[in-house]
Amino acid sequence: MSAPHIPVLRQGKVHKSLDVQTIEKLGTDEPAAEISFACADMIKYDIARMGEAREKLRKMKSEDLIEITKKAGEIFLNDDLPIGVDGAMQSPEDYVLSLAATSGLPHALIRMNMQRLGGIFGQIEDIFQGLTRGLDIAVLDKGYGEQGGAPVSFSPTTNQLAVILPSNSPAVNALWIPSIAMKIPVLLKPGREEPWTPWRIIQAFIKAGCPAEAFSLYPTQHDGSGAIIRRAGRVMLFGDDSTVKQYENDPRIEVHGTGYSKFVIGEDEIENWKDYVDSMVESVSANSGRSCICTSTFVVPKYGDEIAEAIAERVAQIKPLAQDDPDAKLSGFANPKFAEWINEAVEDGLKSDGCRDVTANYREGERFHERDGMNYLQPTIIRCDSFDEPLALREFLFPFASVVECPQDEVLEKTGYSLVMTAVTKDIEWINQLFDCPHIERLNIGNIPTNRISWNQPHEGNLFEFLYTRRSFAIADSA
Amino acid sequence: MTTDEAKAQLDERVREIINWHFSEETGTPFWLDWMKDAGWDPREEVKGIDDIVKFDHFEDAWLRDEKNERFVPNAYKNRPFNVFETGGTTGLPKQRVGWDDYKHDYEQFSDQLSDEYFPKGGNWIMVGPTGPRRLRLAVEHLANHRGGSCYHVDLDPRWVKRLIGRKELDQVERYQAHVMAQAVEIIKHRDISCIFTTPRLLASIGERISIASHGIRGCFCGGTSMTPEYVRFLQEEVLENKALFVPTYGNTLMGLAVSLPEELPENDYSVTYYAPQPRAVLRIVDADDTAKTMDYGEYGRVELTTLTKEFFMPRFLERDEAIRRHPHDKYPWDGVGDVRPFGALTKKVIEGVY
Numbered sequence: 001m002s003a004p005h006i007p008v009l010r011q012g013k014v015h016k017s018l019d020v021q022t023i024e025k026l027g028t029d030e031p032a033a034e035i036s037f038a039c040a041d042m043i044k045y046d047i048a049r050m051g052e053a054r055e056k057l058r059k060m061k062s063e064d065l066i067e068i069t070k071k072a073g074e075i076f077l078n079d080d081l082p083i084g085v086d087g088a089m090q091s092p093e094d095y096v097l098s099l100a101a102t103s104g105l106p107h108a109l110i111r112m113n114m115q116r117l118g119g120i121f122g123q124i125e126d127i128f129q130g131l132t133r134g135l136d137i138a139v140l141d142k143g144y145g146e147q148g149g150a151p152v153s154f155s156p157t158t159n160q161l162a163v164i165l166p167s168n169s170p171a172v173n174a175l176w177i178p179s180i181a182m183k184i185p186v187l188l189k190p191g192r193e194e195p196w197t198p199w200r201i202i203q204a205f206i207k208a209g210c211p212a213e214a215f216s217l218y219p220t221q222h223d224g225s226g227a228i229i230r231r232a233g234r235v236m237l238f239g240d241d242s243t244v245k246q247y248e249n250d251p252r253i254e255v256h257g258t259g260y261s262k263f264v265i266g267e268d269e270i271e272n273w274k275d276y277v278d279s280m281v282e283s284v285s286a287n288s289g290r291s292c293i294c295t296s297t298f299v300v301p302k303y304g305d306e307i308a309e310a311i312a313e314r315v316a317q318i319k320p321l322a323q324d325d326p327d328a329k330l331s332g333f334a335n336p337k338f339a340e341w342i343n344e345a346v347e348d349g350l351k352s353d354g355c356r357d358v359t360a361n362y363r364e365g366e367r368f369h370e371r372d373g374m375n376y377l378q379p380t381i382i383r384c385d386s387f388d389e390p391l392a393l394r395e396f397l398f399p400f401a402s403v404v405e406c407p408q409d410e411v412l413e414k415t416g417y418s419l420v421m422t423a424v425t426k427d428i429e430w431i432n433q434l435f436d437c438p439h440i441e442r443l444n445i446g447n448i449p450t451n452r453i454s455w456n457q458p459h460e461g462n463l464f465e466f467l468y469t470r471r472s473f474a475i476a477d478s479a
Numbered sequence: 480m481t482t483d484e485a486k487a488q489l490d491e492r493v494r495e496i497i498n499w500h501f502s503e504e505t506g507t508p509f510w511l512d513w514m515k516d517a518g519w520d521p522r523e524e525v526k527g528i529d530d531i532v533k534f535d536h537f538e539d540a541w542l543r544d545e546k547n548e549r550f551v552p553n554a555y556k557n558r559p560f561n562v563f564e565t566g567g568t569t570g571l572p573k574q575r576v577g578w579d580d581y582k583h584d585y586e587q588f589s590d591q592l593s594d595e596y597f598p599k600g601g602n603w604i605m606v607g608p609t610g611p612r613r614l615r616l617a618v619e620h621l622a623n624h625r626g627g628s629c630y631h632v633d634l635d636p637r638w639v640k641r642l643i644g645r646k647e648l649d650q651v652e653r654y655q656a657h658v659m660a661q662a663v664e665i666i667k668h669r670d671i672s673c674i675f676t677t678p679r680l681l682a683s684i685g686e687r688i689s690i691a692s693h694g695i696r697g698c699f700c701g702g703t704s705m706t707p708e709y710v711r712f713l714q715e716e717v718l719e720n721k722a723l724f725v726p727t728y729g730n731t732l733m734g735l736a737v738s739l740p741e742e743l744p745e746n747d748y749s750v751t752y753y754a755p756q757p758r759a760v761l762r763i764v765d766a767d768d769t770a771k772t773m774d775y776g777e778y779g780r781v782e783l784t785t786l787t788k789e790f791f792m793p794r795f796l797e798r799d800e801a802i803r804r805h806p807h808d809k810y811p812w813d814g815v816g817d818v819r820p821f822g823a824l825t826k827k828v829i830e831g832v833y
Contacts, residue, residue, distance in 0.1 A: 018711060042712050045716065
């Protein structure tokens with residue numbers, strides 16, 4: 001397939017820009033795609049007109065949008081779909097190859113992420129029920145109704161959900177898919193190396209019968225992203241701690257930041273630690289360690305050295321392989337410099353006497369590895385003497401975690417924020433303390449890998465509550 | 480006029496202006512002193528534009544550090560002068576003295592404007608930097624010269640740049656909204672057919688009202704760089720293809736380089752500017768060897784030489800880069816295309832949102 005031209009989509013209308021950039025297949029000079037770039041002022045104009053797109057969805061029945069979403073999932077997984085502006089079609093396999101070529105993700109990981117995304121479409125009813133605590137979806141058609149015997153009415157907070165997408169993980173598109181069934185159009189800014197997934201999801205929705213006006217796609221520069229962030233009614237974006245801090249008081253903006261997810265073992269279960277190694281390995285290495293729900297710190301009351309060695313021995317078997325190797329689980333870096341910077345940060349941390357790279361004894365070669373024109377970072381487990389060590393609470397974009405010993409009664413005080421915490425314990429008193437802790441977003445009790453989440457519960461915010469606000473109301477009998 | 484005739488005209492102009500500024504009777508104190516230090520007489524050695532490289536680059540610090548009186552030609556010794564400023568986001572701005580140049584420049588520009596889109600007798604509005612800038616008087620003179628009056632709404636770009644530098648983007652938007660509110664009120668309630676503004680302010684006005692539906696037929700625009708995509712957006716969407724978008728490239732030191740708005744669609748909205756020769760000359764030079772002119776079609780740094788009796792400024796390196804373009808039948812000398820901030824691809828440049 002020749003390199004397609006990915007256009008701007010303005011409420012579903014194709015706009016071929018005069019500002020075109022080419023993205024190459026990683027490690028080559030071969031073009032993978034031409035991308036149309038939108039200018040910031042055009043985006044501002046379009047945001048002002050998003051009411052028209054919202055009106056299209058508002059007029060549709062919610063139950064129809066649910067069915068469209070489910071159908072779109074099947075289409076996303078199985079059908080040939082239009083790609084670019086010249087009438088070319090993209091098979092599911094073409095999608096895998098295109099995304100692999102620009103993102104560095106192994107084919108096996110992309111297929112896994114495809115299935116995850118397909119699952120989101122398919123679970124849309126459960127997701128809606130979970131996020132609304134059982135609301136009859138028809139309330140969104142009528143504007144009001146009853147829930148649990150009480151009158152309820154919801155009004156949208158915005159005419160569009162804008163999402164500034166990253167380049168490193170196709171699964172994050174799961175976050176916006178339910179917005180369509182909630183009757184809120186989406187405005188997507190794709191990552192530079194990853195226009196493929198949002199484009200394919202949009203095409204699947206349109207083929208399934210969703211109005212094209214519900215979808216706007218704006219590849220754009222920094223000023224365009226800035227315009228989206230400042231103008232859109234609701235914005236999801238991804239960033240580091242400084243980005244989170246920057247927008248923490250802006251209710252329009254939901255920042256998906258660093259996860260600092262943790263796997264902790266209680267004093268009552270630590271003697272059984274060998275039973276949990278499989279879960280710990282999955283938690284740190286799933287999705288090539290790229291997700292914010294991957295464990296970055298293991299916290300145990302004792303056996304820190306033994307646990308670190310056990311995890312390290314296993315993750316060191318995850319090696320850079322050819323992208324099309326079915327066993328490939330480690331992703332290369334689309335931006336080769338990132339691998340260098342991250343490796344330097346890890347090496348800086350290791351200068352401290354209290355940090356030791358346990359994986360160094362098990363892996364072949366250095367952490368930083370070049371293969372097929374791409375840079376890789378091999379999995380790394382660091383044994384840290386305490387939480388004061390520089391690598392104890394760090395998160396990187398590859399399978400990386402620290403192992404820290406800490407008395408159980410100090411865990412909550414020492415570990416800070418956790419997007420996901422798995423606590424392997426049966427100690428009811430401690431479990432109650434964990435449930436009471438405001439710094440843990442998702443809490444798994446028992447032997448559950450941190451990367452396994454359910455979409456019918458909030459994930460870094462409740463999408464329904466982000467897009468709708470409850471109002472009080474009354475209707476007179478005579479009305 | 481052919482390219483050869485244009486070149487001959489320019490060479491003649493170079494000799495005339497060099498003779499003017501380096502002669503004791505009419506010359507400029509700054510250049511007369513410079514000649515003493517330099518140890519060579521430009522009147523002897525600079526016989527045409529090709530010899531201009533015998534001068535080093537004009538340093539913009541001279542326009543900050545020298546007293547303005549040192550740039551007053553002896554021929555104009557007893558005439559009070561205008562002071563026009565450029566830059567000045569921090570510290571003392573660059574200042575240029577002048578008398579009638581801006582009138583000549585804008586009368587020459589007026590001859591290039593379409594009467595259909597910039598009707599004679601029509602009123603103008605200027606939305607953009609006024610204050611100590613030449614543009615303030617120049618646009619009003621243009622309006623008057625064409626038989627109309629000019630309304631003004633001021634925007635202080637120095638403040639905007641400071642806000643951007645401090646990442647106070649909300650403040651930038653609020654300030655812009657304040658400016659826009661004033662502009663929209665005037666456009667709504669006065670008979671205005673022509674506008675001068677900057678690209679981003681034009682787009683911002685267009686967000687609030689239909690510019691064309693309020694009677695504006697022509698938009699003369701200058702300020703920051705514009706990609707072809709942005710130019711198309713302004714012409715087709717902001718002006719709804721009902722008013723004519725006329726991009727220009729200029730500053731206090733040059734005057735106004737014009738474009739060919741009627742040819743923009745066929746050129747995929749890539750804008751080429753032509754300097755107001757022979758009053759000013761633009762050359763695209765190799766940034767690493769500025770004596771060398773780039774080949775046609777190549778990007779290089781923009782070098783400006785200004786050649787008027789009021790102001791001589793050889794080889795000033797602008798903060799922009801552009802593509803060297805071929806002469807045009809209408810303007811038979813080199814053009815500069817797709818202007819962008821110098822080093823735009825390698826560093827972050829604050830151009831302002833104005």
